[in-house]
Amino acid sequence: MWKKTMALSLSVLAAAGLTACGNDSTQKAEAPAASQAAGTAAPKAERGKSIVVYFSATGNTKKAAEVIAKQTNSTLFSIDAKEPYSEADLNYRDNSSRCVKEHEDPSIRPVIANEVPQWDSYQTVFLGYPIWWGEAPNIVYTFVTTHDFKGKTVIPFCTSASSGLGDSDVHLSKVAGSGDWLGGTRFSGGVNEKDLIDWAKKY
Incomplete structure (x- = not known):
């Protein structure tokens, strides 16, 4: 029973870890777009x-x-x-x-x-x-x-x-x-x- 409970807990943690990584990947994927927008505005900001x-x-x-x-x-x-x-x-x-x-x-x-x-x-x-x-x-x-x-x-x-x-x-x-x-x-x-x-x- 303990082994089953432990295995279940590890599975939940692993799933949570994958979800967190998935969210981080999404943020990183969006970062270039934000950077590009900043780059577009840069000439006016630096003028x-x-x-x-x-x-x-x-x-x-x-x-x-x-x-x-x-x-x-x-x-x-x-x-x-x-x-x-x-x-x-x-x-x-x-x-x-x-x-x-x-x-x-x-x-x-x-x-x-x-x-x-x-x-x-x-x-x-x-x-x-x-x-x-x-x-x-x-x-x-x-x-x-x-x-x-x-x-x-x-x-x-x-x-x-x-x-x-x-x-x-x-x-x-x-x-x-x-x-x-x-x-x-x-x-x-x-x-x-x-x-x-x-x-x-x-x-």
């Missing part, structure tokens, strides 16, 4: 305080910047030239125009009229600009060379009618000399809002 800095000559980059700022809940900052660009300045078909002269002389650094309030408080910078001859305009170089990007993640984006991103993002990161620069993205001049929102959601 910290963010700002969308942009230069826009014709308004296309401004539209893109506004959508990105709204989607990412970022501060919006326009790089304004102390000497505003006129329509004649932007006539790339005129070899004597301002934009052509600046393109031909990369050392020209147009003066910026405004400053970013509390620049050091931002951890992530979305940097937007139009593409001029495959490059960012000189005034964007002015901004990049006069700001410290140490400890910041920089996410370049550009707009253009037909030209690609080229190496504009790489060139900007080199002159910056600091910061974690991600690869840039080019959007068409028409600026498809859905494309911008989908892209911004990644961050």
Whole structure:
């Protein structure tokens, strides 16, 4: 009788142990899903305080910047030239125009009229600009060379009618000399809002 009782007790304990292991296996199986969800949210959680800095000559980059700022809940900052660009300045078909002269002389650094309030408080910078001859305009170089990007993640984006991103993002990161620069993205001049929102959601 004692042996039967003992055997029955051991069977109950063994069954309980298997049930406990079964529950543990279920929890472990669910863990990757929880980890995956955390990984999906990680970029936004790690982004910290963010700002969308942009230069826009014709308004296309401004539209893109506004959508990105709204989607990412970022501060919006326009790089304004102390000497505003006129329509004649932007006539790339005129070899004597301002934009052509600046393109031909990369050392020209147009003066910026405004400053970013509390620049050091931002951890992530979305940097937007139009593409001029495959490059960012000189005034964007002015901004990049006069700001410290140490400890910041920089996410370049550009707009253009037909030209690609080229190496504009790489060139900007080199002159910056600091910061974690991600690869840039080019959007068409028409600026498809859905494309911008989908892209911004990644961050």
